[in-house]
Amino acid sequence: MLHAVLVTAAEEAAPNPLLPATYDIIWSAVCFAIILFFFWKFGLPKMQIMLDQRAEAIEGNIAKADEAQRKAEAALEEYTAQLADARAEAGNIRESAREDGKKIVAEAKTSASTEAARITASAQAQIEAERQAAVVSLRSEVGTLAIDLASGVIGESLTDDAKASAIVDRFLADLEAAEKAAPSAGKK
Numbered sequence: 001m002l003h004a005v006l007v008t009a010a011e012e013a014a015p016n017p018l019l020p021a022t023y024d025i026i027w028s029a030v031c032f033a034i035i036l037f038f039f040w041k042f043g044l045p046k047m048q049i050m051l052d053q054r055a056e057a058i059e060g061n062i063a064k065a066d067e068a069q070r071k072a073e074a075a076l077e078e079y080t081a082q083l084a085d086a087r088a089e090a091g092n093i094r095e096s097a098r099e100d101g102k103k104i105v106a107e108a109k110t111s112a113s114t115e116a117a118r119i120t121a122s123a124q125a126q127i128e129a130e131r132q133a134a135v136v137s138l139r140s141e142v143g144t145l146a147i148d149l150a151s152g153v154i155g156e157s158l159t160d161d162a163k164a165s166a167i168v169d170r171f172l173a174d175l176e177a178a179e180k181a182a183p184s185a186g187k188k
Contacts, residue, residue, distance in 0.1 A: 139172060142171075143172075
């Protein structure tokens with residue numbers, strides 16, 4: 001009877017609301033162990049494989065990005081070097097063009113000076129020749145006029161050409177001397 005009293009006393013004791021019944025704890029532990037075994041045996045390896053593949057893909061993408069960045073930096077350096085070379089070459093071309101321009105201008109000036117000197121010398125020679133021709137022409141005309149005038153004044157005909165030519169030459173020489181003396185007298 002004691003046993004019956006204890007069983008009835010145990011049944012009458014109030015159960016703890018925070019603790020489940022013992023059979024619930026046992027069956028829950030068995031279910032948890034079975035699920036844990038299958039998860040550990042099948043799910044976890046698949047999850048590990050998937051995570052490893054994902055990590056490899058991420059590392060591969062990082063490596064590709066690093067390689068692409070290195071290539072971009074190398075291309076940028078090459079572009080910068082080419083740009084610097086192009087600028088230097090453009091500067092050399094500009095400097096060469098300036099020097100060529102200066103040479104062309106100097107050659108043109110020299111050529112123009114030479115041509116101007118040649119034209120001036122030719123013009124002076126032509127002027128001198130024309131002056132000499134005019135002097136000769138004037139001498140003959142002045143001589144003829146002087147002889148005609150002298151003949152009219154004297155009343156005789158001067159037919160001796162040598163004498164007439166000497167008179168004309170002396171007269172012209174006197175005129176030239178007077179002409180040269182007049183400007184020097186005007187300067188004083």
